[in-house]
Amino acid sequence: MVTGGTGRLGRVLVPHLGEEGHRVRQMSRRGAGPGGVRGDLATGRDLRPALAGAEVVVHAASDPRGDPWEVDVAGTRRLVEAVDRSRLTHLVHVSIVGVDRVPLGYYRAKYAAEQVLLASGLPVTLVRITQFHGFVDELLGTARRGRLLPVPVGWRVRPVDVADAAGHLAGRVTAGPTGGVVEFSGPEELSVVDLARSWAAVRAPAARVVPTPVPGRLGAALREGGALPRRGDHGRRTWAEHLRG
Numbered sequence: 001m002v003t004g005g006t007g008r009l010g011r012v013l014v015p016h017l018g019e020e021g022h023r024v025r026q027m028s029r030r031g032a033g034p035g036g037v038r039g040d041l042a043t044g045r046d047l048r049p050a051l052a053g054a055e056v057v058v059h060a061a062s063d064p065r066g067d068p069w070e071v072d073v074a075g076t077r078r079l080v081e082a083v084d085r086s087r088l089t090h091l092v093h094v095s096i097v098g099v100d101r102v103p104l105g106y107y108r109a110k111y112a113a114e115q116v117l118l119a120s121g122l123p124v125t126l127v128r129i130t131q132f133h134g135f136v137d138e139l140l141g142t143a144r145r146g147r148l149l150p151v152p153v154g155w156r157v158r159p160v161d162v163a164d165a166a167g168h169l170a171g172r173v174t175a176g177p178t179g180g181v182v183e184f185s186g187p188e189e190l191s192v193v194d195l196a197r198s199w200a201a202v203r204a205p206a207a208r209v210v211p212t213p214v215p216g217r218l219g220a221a222l223r224e225g226g227a228l229p230r231r232g233d234h235g236r237r238t239w240a241e242h243l244r245g
């Protein structure tokens with residue numbers, strides 16, 4: 001069972017698991033897509049039937065733009081209560097590199113969700129991943145202000161291809177629970193300014209990247225490498241390859 005099967009990651013992960021021979025169901029609020037069933041983490045509605053009989057759960061549902069305390073934290077608690085403990089052999093949770101270091105409300109909620117799972121007594125692996133290339137691509141598109149593209153100066157990231165992340169998660173599924181946190185990221189560390197310049201060259205040649213200081217604790221955390229992995233495996237596909245399509 002993959003929660004969040006209709007999301008950016010889920011849409012790649014579900015077919016990948018199927019190709020590896022797993023029988024896969026996937027859950028979202030609408031239950032859309034192949035093998036899709038309905039289940040709402042915000043209310044608990046339909047969670048039990050959605051999870052019935054699942055031997056492995058990959059928990060990739062999240063609500064960054066809505067109410068992550070209800071969906072990610074309380075929702076993960078509801079998930080823990082709804083899983084079939086007699087069948088479950090592994091729960092793989094998808095988290096983000098830096099949830100323990102970057103002072104963002106969403107990251108605090110993701111960290112709290114990790115604590116729910118670590119205290120659950122379930123066989124878990126918490127996989128913290130860096131930003132997906134496609135997500136960064138969207139963010140830069142929305143950050144553009146006409147001909148100007150302001151981006152934080154000094155921030156460092158290590159984005160990853162979503163297919164590499166799906167491949168890593170599939171490997172984690174079969175490797176069995178670690179009981180703790182592992183990290184996964186892309187092949188190369190980049191400054192956000194360089195990443196934005198290479199993006200603009202391909203996506204918005206008329207735009208000018210404007211390195212912009214970000215004051216405060218958030219700015220400092222990302223300058224100090226809060227979004228970079230401390231350990232773990234790396235994917236292969238680079239940001240430049242993503243931009244070439």
Ligand SMILES: NC(=O)c1ccc[n+]([C@@H]2O[C@H](COP(=O)([O-])OP(=O)(O)OC[C@H]3O[C@@H](n4cnc5c(N)ncnc54)[C@H](OP(=O)(O)O)[C@@H]3O)[C@@H](O)[C@H]2O)c1
Pocket residue numbers: 003004005006007008009010027028029030031039040041042043059060061062063064071094095096097110129130131132133135136
């Ligand atoms: N995006 C990144 O760059 C990135 C990087 C590292 C880690 N992650 C983590 O990877 C996971 C997947 O990210 P993503 O970018 O694929 O997310 P996404 O595109 O925003 O997808 C979120 C998924 O969660 C489902 N969902 C939302 N609210 C729900 C609810 N109340 N009940 C049940 N399902 C609900 C959505 O389905 P419906 O809306 O159809 O219900 C959708 O399938 C998240 O945990 C995220 O924190 C993301």
